[in-house]
Amino acid sequence: MFKILKYSFFDLVRSRWSYVYLFFYLALGFVLLFLNNDLSKAVITLMNVIIILVPLIGTIFGVMYYYDSKEFTELLLAQPIKRADIFLGQYLGVAISLSLSLLIGLGLPFILYGLFQSTAIWDFVLLLVTGTFLTLIFTALAFNIALYNENKIKGFSYAILLWLFMAVIYDGLFLMSLILLEEYPLDTFSIGATLFNPIDLSRILILLKLDISALLGYTGAVFQKFFGTGLGFSMALSALVLWVVLPLLNIYRKSRKKDF
């Protein structure tokens, strides 16, 4: 698997898009810091960008890489290599190079700005951790979509739909159900609904860490009560880990049965 990972990774490192992505984050980091002139504020703005953009890039890059490396995959399949290793290696190649772009692209400007002397360092670390999780999650979901769809156009459409659903539509449905069911106690429901969407989950985690959950009113208090405790926080983290592991298991399962 590590050999496949190595080749996929170097293939991606040489591709133009990884650099575009890296420079975008570098630029974003520097611009935000110089506009805000304040680390904590920059972290909040950054959160809004990361929560939406990272999943989008992860899904698009994931599907694109899968379809693009079809020839490579077919070549590998005839070699004495375990099937699951081929796909997991390629997945890790994409996910790691994207995560590195994120970590370096945002890390560099913040470190130069004096992150280590700042109190916002843990907020920033949490931001990067959730960003990395989102990359891992959405790249895995993208690989799943691509494995199930031979047709490129279909695969791309499903990937975009998935992102749109998780990033936008889910919140709408969530809010609507809150309004419709307002006569009932909704604490468990809203916490459950958050766990089912990695984007929402990441947003809540960061908001709580930033201590601005008061903005969320009653719901914020409920979340604070739940996620603020050690148990809640570890549950949220486990949910994120599950969001990575389950799609990966499915990649493993599906790749064993697929014809090429």
Add this chain to the structure above:
Amino acid sequence: MIHIENLYKSFGKNKVLEGIDLSISEKGIFAILGPNGSGKTTLIKSILGMVIPDNGTISINGNSIKNKWNYRNEIDYLPQIANFPANLTVQELIKMIKDLRNLRGEDQQLIDLFKLSPFLNKKLSNLSGGTKQKVNLLLTLMFDSPLIILDEPTTGLDPIALLHLKKLILQEKAKGKTILITSHIMSFVEEMADQIVFLLEGKVYFKGDITALLTQTDEPNFEHAIANLLTKQNV
């Protein structure tokens, strides 16, 4: 060496293999023939584990290949359509395949034979079809495995390269290997093959050497005998 029993495979409604029974125990060159869409490539890909059969077993050297990958160490495979990662150079691709197989590979000799040295630093996407096929052959034949599977090896080759290819195949045969070939060039098959396996409608319709084929079909030459088998399909 290869033992296939009751192999079934369909893609959606399209039934490709419908109960293939085939046993290849001897050394030598076996030609797998059949009309377009008769399942030649599917059969080969099933042996390689790229296509997962719906039913039936394939065993190589007595061991079932289901969910295994190690046995591919014993196989050199030439795919039908040479699809390579576009942004690699020929040299890098050769190095990568050697690294993945953990073998040294005798590539220099084949590079000289097919006169590939001017292309070594070119990207694969810039090569002509014939040159790609030469690279494809090089990647397959640089290793020394006991089983060689060639899917349409003659595609796009010029006459000189074709001569080299025939010589190479005979050399490998002389080393005591089993070689499976599919081809649509009947003269090539007639010249090279020791045994013919003819697939029709997803089954093995004929297996035997060329003389047996001629007697069975009562035709004067090989090309007519194959045509005879093909027209029978329409009766």
